[in-house]
Amino acid sequence: MGRCPACGEWDTLKEFAAPKAKASRAAAASVRAAVPRPLAEVEPLSEDRIPTGIAELDRVLGGGLVPGSLVLLGGEPGIGKSTLVLQALAHMASSRTALLVTGEESPAQVKVRAERLGPACGAIQVLPETHLESVIRVLEATPPGACAIDSVQTLASDAVDSAAGSPAQVRQVTAELVRVAKQHGTAMIIVGQVTKDGGLAGPRLLEHMVDAVISFEGDDVRAQRVLRALKNRFGSTNETGILEMRPEGLVSVEDPAAIYLAEAGERVGSCLFPAIEGSRAVLVERQALVGPTDIVPPRRVAGGIDRTRLAQVLAVLGRHAGVRLGDQDVFVSVAGGARAPDPAADLAIALAVSSAARGEPLPGPVAAMGEIGLTGALRPVGHAGRRMRITADHSVARLLSGPLGDVAPETPRPGAVHPSTELRDAIREAFRPVGG
Ligand SMILES: Nc1ncnc2c1ncn2[C@@H]1O[C@H](COP(=O)(O)OP(=O)(O)OP(=O)(O)O)[C@@H](O)[C@H]1O
Ligand SMILES: [Mg+2]
Known part of the structure; x- marks a missing residue:
């Protein structure tokens, strides 16, 4: 057979001669005196x-x-x-x-x-x-x-x-x-x-x-x-x-954050997100595009993020924040790196989509972190301190977030931090003119 019926690969099947059973005495002779020893006595690898x-x-x-x-x-x-x-x-x-x-x-x-x-x-x-x-x-x-x-x-x-x-x-x-x-x-x-x-x-x-x-x-x-x-x-x-x-x-x-940031700014459908990648925090951009469509159901295209997660964020936006997109196509993508799924990105996605739906940029630039629950409430995120520091390091004017939890008081903070407990409030805050 040229093709393996199990894995579908070609040329993987090989003919073997069945090994002859060794005479039992010879087999006994080839058995080594294997002795286990305590792990504590094993020399570690250099x-x-x-x-x-x-x-x-x-x-x-x-x-x-x-x-x-x-x-x-x-x-x-x-x-x-x-x-x-x-x-x-x-x-x-x-x-x-x-x-x-x-x-x-x-x-x-x-x-x-x-x-x-x-x-x-x-x-x-x-x-x-x-x-x-x-x-x-x-x-x-x-x-x-x-x-x-x-x-x-x-x-x-x-x-x-x-x-x-x-x-x-x-x-x-x-x-x-x-x-x-x-x-x-x-x-x-x-x-x-x-x-x-x-x-x-x-x-x-x-x-x-x-x-x-x-x-x-x-x-x-x-x-x-x-x-x-x-x-x-x-x-x-x-x-x-x-x-x-x-x-x-x-x-x-x-400093990858600097590259990812180069083209971000006050644009319709853009929101920054402080992502955690291993031992490093990077600031990445979440982008969204919303447009009217006759297609039923409308398109939901997610690049670099989970489709189900996007559907959930859109459902909560519609139900609890008045951003209704039932007759609109929605495209969301992650610009640059940080593809690991992270619920902390929910708020940044929601803000990018809200900005795209309104056709208004977030006055800022704005970064956001927060997990969105099904009730429209925001939850605190892991590594809040490190996320806050990377946002401050890149002089992003404002950081929108869920409840902050315990962030050490000495952590560098961006110019303005706006914690909210409700998605609705975070969106209102995000669109407030700077200094207004
Ligand atoms: N003078 C140059 N300046 C900048 N980049 C270059 C230059 N010459 C080659 N490159 C880059 O190096 C790449 C090729 O690198 P390399 O041969 O190491 O790849 P590879 O993964 O080993 O490819 P292959 O699959 O063919 O073995 C090119 O695609 C090109 O982007
Ligand atoms: Mg090569």
């Missing part, structure tokens, strides 16, 4: 992380690469995976051997990119190879401190009888690399291409085999690229890293 020199990548990894671990870096074609890996290797090459196994590009092609990135790349060892066993031999003979495989889909093992890049090959290649990395303490990054539907190529099993899965995505609106940890055995998966592609390579963006 916690010495290897910094990659790219601040945003280190943040997502949880402080750098862990020796002996395997990180899968996935991303769409041309997003900058090879660039990121080359920059990281260049930094690590100053303190240990750094090896680049390149199956996709010739060393001469790599050299062109290296020249763009600077002289530090010169110390990287390059191995153009697609034969897994040959790569393994190099990794075992002279184990490098750090190694990158670009990409996992180009390597093929003799042990598997299908073409490079097939699920069976990718799985075999990864399993072997995991083994060598663990055995020799090599910190390894493997680059994985992403399929058209956005999943990492190869079976999902691959994600279970590696220690961390990092996805490198484009931000559709701007030149920024976002690093996200989808899985991390050595750190949080809440962190995101933001990078910008420049002629001299990928550059960490230290």
